[in-house]
Amino acid sequence: MENLVIYIISDSLGETGEQVAKASIGQFNLKNYEIRKYPYVLDKQFLDEILNDAKFQNSIIVYTLVDLELANRTSKFCEENNIPGLDLINPLIDSIRSRTNLSPLREPGIIRKLDEKYFKRVEAIEFAVKYDDGKDSRGLVKSDLVLVGISRTSKTPLSMYLANKNIKVANVPLVPEVPVPKELFEIPNKKIIGLTNTPEKLNQIRQERLKALGLSGNANYANMQRILEEIEYAETIMKKLGCPIIDVSNKAIEETAGLIINIMKENGLRVYKGFLNS
Template structure:
């Protein structure tokens, strides 16, 4: 009875690319008796030699996605000595790119994994910012990297989203004099909390524009100077109780305010 074909997938990452290419290729043949052995995160010569010694006893082929030249060459040379067929998936792509781009490859293993991890951390941070925006769920305060507190129209949400794109989990809490602030905020490390304040005249203009956009009259209490001053006084007293840094976001772009916040967080956590 004919031996099963054993396909060894070797990779310095998870090996998913090698397996997908192999399955696409083998689908072109009437080959039912094959087995795939995947070896991810290979980073040393000893591991490669163990696989070669196993593969030489079988009807096998080695498919690999290795970018470190020394490890790639070891696979090719040792497999050749033992009459094992090899398929190098990465080099046929890397070499033409090298010539076209006039760049030397980094030859660092796991780069795509690092990029994927960074991407998923960003997505997680964005989802966190949405979930814990505007005090929706106080349970998020303990999980947050940064907690923003401030009255309405002090850029809490835009700042939360901007920082989320930098992989930072941000929760924000609106401050309203008539609504008691959640007790969970007093259990958060003050080093993680940033208070946001603004110039009352500027805030008055912003709120009036907000009312216009909503089709409401500018005389509403929300935009009155008395109301704004009351809210700012309340917010300032609460921030002092929390013992958190306070930044003035008046006339600042979101990027500028975000950089100030990051600098404060880095300084207080040194």
């Protein structure tokens, strides 16, 4: 049997067409075949070269071209040369348009861009988890932002919230008995934001935390004198760092995150616009 050649023609990576071709081939006990993938086909000249090559093969053409001129050119070529052609994207685009009365963007590679956005967010979330609560001080140098503060000042939830905005955040707890990591003084202070809370609010939150853990509310963790000492210690460190300080006592996570993003912009730090409304 003559070798079957499946041409994958795409204005992006061509992965969709390739996966469909492989899934279909898997339904046959087919030994003599070849998949030729042509990504980033964005002009007529390149397209015509591929099509003319396919004309002299035992070929099938699978294409994902959102440019209608290129898609129609491919369809016409297949029809004129009696080559099976499969448009994987435009029939569905047309169906969505008819059901929604919306106009398609016709932007090549948009799926890949969406995928990149997703994976960058995942990367930022994994970063926040890895460098949460001072687990590894080496992450401070790699971060876009470092949050510092005593326990129960919303460091972790803020880190995760900002990670969903594609900001790589590390956070460091400030505890009088634990030395501050040296890396904190080696990074630009514009990358650091201090978080604080009122003694009364901290006392309330910590007592509730102890109750949730089944512990006595009289523990030193929730002792007012201890809280005052921690706040004083944290403020001393933050002043040495020269970083802005945000009082989170009466703010929702979203509000504090908004303030942080504004500070980052004012300090000339990179903020990923495409993620701020996601």
